[in-house]
Amino acid sequence: MRIGILTGGGDCPGLNAVIRGIVKSAPENVEIIGLMHGWKGLVVGESMKLTDNDVEGIHILGGTILGTSRTNPFKSEDMRIKMEENIKKLGLDVIIGIGGDDTLTVAARLSSMGYKAIGVPKTIDNDVANTDYTFGYQTAVNVGADAIDRLHSTAKSHGRIIIVELMGREAGWVTLEAGMAAGAHLILIPEYPMTIDEILTYVKKRMDRFGYMIIAVAEGFKPTELENVVGDESKIDAFGHIKLGGIAHYMANIISERTGYDTRSVVLGHLLRGGTPTAFDRILGTRYGVHAMELVMKGDFGRMVALKGNDIISIPLEYGIATKKLVPFEYYKLSQIFFD
Structure with missing residues (x-):
C-alpha cells in the first residue's frame, strides 16, 4: 500500500509531529510518500519517500518538512487533471491531507470522487468544527x-x-x-x-x-x-x-x-x-497522526480525526468543514469582566 501525505495552508506548530506519527505507526508493508508543498505537490508531481530516518526527531521542530502552500487543485480543470494523473503515476492508494478548512475541503471533494482520503485538522485559529482543539493553537x-x-x-x-x-x-x-x-x-x-x-x-x-x-x-x-x-x-x-x-x-x-x-x-x-510547538501540540499532533494511520488500516475512509475530551475519534470529513467553530458569546462575556 502507498499512502500520500501532505501539509496544506499556513504552517503550524505540530505539523511535523503528525508526519512523524503517521510514518512511525505505519506497518512494514506500507510505503509513505510525502507530497511537497501541499496540494501543489500532486499538481506538479513533486514528492519524496518518507522513512523512519527522515522523521527522526522532527516532532520538536516548527513548520513542516514537506513544505506547504495554499494551492487549490480544483481552481482549474487543467490542475485537476494533472492532480489525478499524478495520483495514478505515484500509485497512491490513500491520501492523508493535513490542514485547515481549505485543505480538508479538497480532501472531502476527492473522497466524493471515489478516492480514499483521510483528513487531519490543523489551524492555529482553532476554528475547525467538531473537534475540541486543533494542534498549533x-x-x-x-x-x-x-x-x-x-x-x-x-x-x-x-x-x-x-x-x-x-x-x-x-x-x-x-x-x-x-x-x-x-x-x-x-x-x-x-x-x-x-x-x-x-x-x-x-x-x-x-x-x-x-x-x-x-x-x-x-x-x-x-x-x-x-x-x-x-x-x-x-x-x-x-x-x-x-x-x-x-x-x-x-x-x-x-x-x-x-x-x-x-x-x-x-x-x-x-x-x-x-517556532517550537508546545508539549500539548506535539502530543496532539502525534496522536492525530497515529489515529489517521489506524483509520487507513481499518479502511475507514472519508473521515477526519478529531479530539473530544481526551479521546481521539473520527468524524465524516464533511462534518469538519460544514461550519466554522466560533467563540460563543458566554465565553466572550467572561472576558468582558476584565475590560477596565
Missing part, C-alpha cells in the same frame, strides 16, 4: 500571551495605548485566550463587532483610571462602521481569501486622532505560527 496562544506580557511594561512606563494584532480571520479564539491570559484590557474579535464610540468609551475609562492600556485585536475584526475587514484586496489566495492585516494600525490612528493619547500598534502575525 496552544502554541499560538502561548506565544501571543508572552508577547502581550512583555508589552505591558513598556505601555505602563510610557503611559501609552498599545494595540496588539493577532491572527484570526473569522474566529477570535487565539486573540481571546492570549488576551485573557496576559490581561489585555480590551479584546476585539470578529464574532462580536463594536462601534468606534464603544471602543473609545473603554479607552477613556481605562486611561482615566490607570494611564495605560493594552488592546488585543484579531486581524479579522472590523468596527461596525467599516463595510469590509482591513486588508489588501488586491491579494487573494487560491481559495478566495484576501490578505488580512492592518486593523491594529487603523485603530491606533483613530484612537490617537480622537483622544490625543500616544497610541502604538504591534502586529504579531507569523510569529504566532513559527
Whole structure:
C-alpha cells in the first residue's frame, strides 16, 4: 500500500509531529510518500519517500518538512487533471491531507470522487468544527500571551495605548485566550463587532483610571462602521481569501486622532505560527497522526480525526468543514469582566 501525505495552508506548530506519527505507526508493508508543498505537490508531481530516518526527531521542530502552500487543485480543470494523473503515476492508494478548512475541503471533494482520503485538522485559529482543539493553537496562544506580557511594561512606563494584532480571520479564539491570559484590557474579535464610540468609551475609562492600556485585536475584526475587514484586496489566495492585516494600525490612528493619547500598534502575525510547538501540540499532533494511520488500516475512509475530551475519534470529513467553530458569546462575556 502507498499512502500520500501532505501539509496544506499556513504552517503550524505540530505539523511535523503528525508526519512523524503517521510514518512511525505505519506497518512494514506500507510505503509513505510525502507530497511537497501541499496540494501543489500532486499538481506538479513533486514528492519524496518518507522513512523512519527522515522523521527522526522532527516532532520538536516548527513548520513542516514537506513544505506547504495554499494551492487549490480544483481552481482549474487543467490542475485537476494533472492532480489525478499524478495520483495514478505515484500509485497512491490513500491520501492523508493535513490542514485547515481549505485543505480538508479538497480532501472531502476527492473522497466524493471515489478516492480514499483521510483528513487531519490543523489551524492555529482553532476554528475547525467538531473537534475540541486543533494542534498549533496552544502554541499560538502561548506565544501571543508572552508577547502581550512583555508589552505591558513598556505601555505602563510610557503611559501609552498599545494595540496588539493577532491572527484570526473569522474566529477570535487565539486573540481571546492570549488576551485573557496576559490581561489585555480590551479584546476585539470578529464574532462580536463594536462601534468606534464603544471602543473609545473603554479607552477613556481605562486611561482615566490607570494611564495605560493594552488592546488585543484579531486581524479579522472590523468596527461596525467599516463595510469590509482591513486588508489588501488586491491579494487573494487560491481559495478566495484576501490578505488580512492592518486593523491594529487603523485603530491606533483613530484612537490617537480622537483622544490625543500616544497610541502604538504591534502586529504579531507569523510569529504566532513559527517556532517550537508546545508539549500539548506535539502530543496532539502525534496522536492525530497515529489515529489517521489506524483509520487507513481499518479502511475507514472519508473521515477526519478529531479530539473530544481526551479521546481521539473520527468524524465524516464533511462534518469538519460544514461550519466554522466560533467563540460563543458566554465565553466572550467572561472576558468582558476584565475590560477596565
